[in-house]
Amino acid sequence: MPEAGGVRNDYDEAVTPLDVLALIGEIVSWIGFGAGVPLLLxxxxxxxxxGTWEPVEIAVVRAGDALRARWFAGGDFRERRLRRGEAHLGEGWHRGYASSRRPDRLRFVEPPATARVCLAAGWALMAAGLIGLVASWIPAFL
Incomplete structure (x- = not known):
């Protein structure tokens, strides 16, 4: 339908389901890529x-008045005094984790999953962003 002055307005047509799909795809791609990239980084x-943490067997022994942890990692035997929060473990064999980058670092609990969660969420959002990007291109080819 021509407007005043004889110029045709291209937006006089009804919105088709493909246009809605393209719009939703565009929004999903912006959210997916916008949040996925920082999470991956x-x-x-x-x-x-x-770094990574390797499982090790730890011997907790009493040396004088203190408990000490002894373990083998990085091709050498390591030893350190137990921290205050680890003193409840008592003497004996325990399972722990030694840093592969710095074998003198030891923990008795499993390393936190923060990096794994960030990477999994980042990859999921990037996949959603890619699907949204493809969906936003559909009207261009039909």
Missing amino acids: SGWTLRFSD
């Missing part, structure tokens, strides 16, 4: 800064 930064 955070996850990779956490993983590379902390």
Whole structure:
């Protein structure tokens, strides 16, 4: 329908379901890529800064008046005094985790899953962003 002055307005047509699909795809792609990239970068930064943790067997022994942890990692025997929060473990064999990057670092609990969660969420959002991007291109080819 021509407007005043004889110029046709291209937006006089009804919105089709393909247009709605393209709009939803565009929104999903912006959200997916916008949140996925920072999550992936955070996850990779956490993983590379902390490194991996290898499971080790730890012997807790009494040396004088203190409990000491002894373990084998990085091709050498390691030893350190138990921290205050670890004193409840008592003497004996325990399972722990030694840093592969710095074998003198030891923990008795499983390493936090923060890096894995960031990476999994980042990849999921990136996949959603890619699907949204493809969906937003559908009207261009039909």
